Amino acid sequence: EAQVTQNPRYLITVTGKKLTVTCSQNMNHEYMSWYRQDPGLGLRQIYYSMNVEVTDKGDVPEGYKVSRKEKRNFPLILESPSPNQTSLYFCASSRPGNEQFFGPGTRLTVL
Amino acid sequence: EDQVTQSPEALRLQEGESSSLNCSYTVSGLRGLFWYRQDPGKGPEFLFTLYSAGEEKEKERLKATLTKKESFLHITAPKPEDSATYLCAVQANDYKLSFGAGTTVTVRA
Numbered sequence: 001e002a003q004v005t006q007n008p009r010y011l012i013t014v015t016g017k018k019l020t021v022t023c024s025q026n027m028n029h030e031y032m033s034w035y036r037q038d039p040g041l042g043l044r045q046i047y048y049s050m051n052v053e054v055t056d057k058g059d060v061p062e063g064y065k066v067s068r069k070e071k072r073n074f075p076l077i078l079e080s081p082s083p084n085q086t087s088l089y090f091c092a093s094s095r096p097g098n099e100q101f102f103g104p105g106t107r108l109t110v111l
Numbered sequence: 112e113d114q115v116t117q118s119p120e121a122l123r124l125q126e127g128e129s130s131s132l133n134c135s136y137t138v139s140g141l142r143g144l145f146w147y148r149q150d151p152g153k154g155p156e157f158l159f160t161l162y163s164a165g166e167e168k169e170k171e172r173l174k175a176t177l178t179k180k181e182s183f184l185h186i187t188a189p190k191p192e193d194s195a196t197y198l199c200a201v202q203a204n205d206y207k208l209s210f211g212a213g214t215t216v217t218v219r220a
Contacts, residue, residue: 004154031206035210040212041212042117042211043155043210045207045208045209045210048208050206056205056206058207058208090154096206097143097202097206098160099145100208101157102154102155103154104154105152105153105154
């Protein structure tokens, strides 16, 4: 089954404790992306990647890091999480210029 | 900076009452405009892609249209199962994606 998987689905952590949210796709897509979704603000792109070792900033990259060492994986790293990073996070993948396939989401709470 | 504005924020319809959602955008070179549907607690699901002004796409009770400055999603004779949040997104030439805040549609039986 073609899918995008994210782990964990739910995470509660404390300020400053480094965390990683994993994202994996099995569709051999070149393009992968991370978004955060907050009430009233919609989806905002954090980072995107056109292919292995190629990443670019989206609209809200501050406080986040990404890496693309393999085509199928695109982890999101929060090195020192803060409460304003409490949000619902989505990973997505696609062929460049085509529709995005979204993962199920990760709900992160930073205390 | 690319911008996407959707209106209205919320729309309450009676079953069978047709309506339209608006997505106005400014982008530095449009690669494509996308419409998605999102149900509560789930990731967005793809509906349509539009690439150039004048283009139209249809799927069941939904029809999307595109001009140089805006896109419309028309819902004809909606049913309760059409209740969802509808998201519009534009992709620029650098492949950066910008989403609108969405329109939440509620269809009452």
